[in-house]
Amino acid sequence: MFHWFDNKKERKEVALVLSTGGARGLAHIGAIDELLDHDYHIHSVAGTSMGALIGGMYAAGKLDDFREWMLTIDRKKIIKLLDFSLSQHHIVKGERIIEAMKSVVPDVRIEDLEIPYCAIATDAVSGTEVVFTHGSLYEAIRASISLPLFFSPVRLDDKILIDGGLINPLPLNRVKRQKGDLLVAVNVSGHDYRGQVELRKMIREQQNEKSRFMSLINKFLPDDAGMNYYTLLNRSTSIMINRNAQLQLKLTPPDILVDIPMNRYDTFDFDKMERLAAIGRTKTHRAIDRFLKE
DSSP, X not given: OOOGGGSGGGOOEEEEEEOOOGGGGGHHHHHHHHHHHTTOEEEEEEEETXXXXXXXXXXXXXXXXXXXXXXXXXXXXXXXXXXXXXOSSEEEOOHHHXXXXXXXXOOXXXXXSSSOXXXXXXXXXXXXXXXXXXXXXXXXXXXXXXXXXXXXXXXXXXXXXXXXXXXXXXXXXXXXXXXXXXXXXXXXXXXXXXHHHHHHHHXXXXXXXXXHHHHHHHHXXXXXXXXXXXXXXXXXXXXXXXXXXXXXXXXXXXXXXXXXXXXXXXXXXXXXXXXXXXXXXXXXXXHHHHHHHO
16 A cells, blocks of 8 residues: 655655754755745754754744844844853853844743754753753753853753754754654754854954953954964864764764855854845755755
């Protein structure tokens, strides 16, 4: 007897996995648009860092609201959303941006979302993976995006949670599956080597050069964009994340892989939403075509 899921070209149920990648993760929006335009039904989603954010907005049925809000984001608004801190272990508190998003998309419990969803974070105490499948959506997102040294970590019980990309940047093994579905992965975790320059620009636009905070930043992010504490950490982390993503692809190969390195965009290009979403849509269209021709 013929079953609809025996022929991969007829499969329409999708378990979607979205990677880390900073602002490059805005390409996930275009990828989702293209999947829906091809009549695929996304029945579950898992994401890390920016993938957790975009996946959460979709699972909540609020991706269009989030998209409209992102279209209003320019460089000045990005700077206003960064609540800079004098802390020794982070530059930005991260509270202001979460509150801004909540004003557009209210918080909801993960177990009440329209489709199964999970977000990945890393416990800096034990070095283990933390998988959010219940509780506050924004608590999960905030933990998953806690880029070390940039955002303040999230303290939860006895855990100190930081960016999930450090341990599982492309959580193919965590998304909820069902018989006959397609596993689709969108990977934007390319190397990010320009982050220092963009970060300095944003901080200088918001801070007085003679301020105490700027004095600290001048030591942490010197004018020389060559090898220093920040660039060494940034590049090391980027390489590790990219390698871990490749490992996940080997351990759990997806049916459709949308691979979008995008080295010309960096972590802080949040004002380029339309451009990045368009790239996501184009790359996903090509990946679906390749899949259907196999």
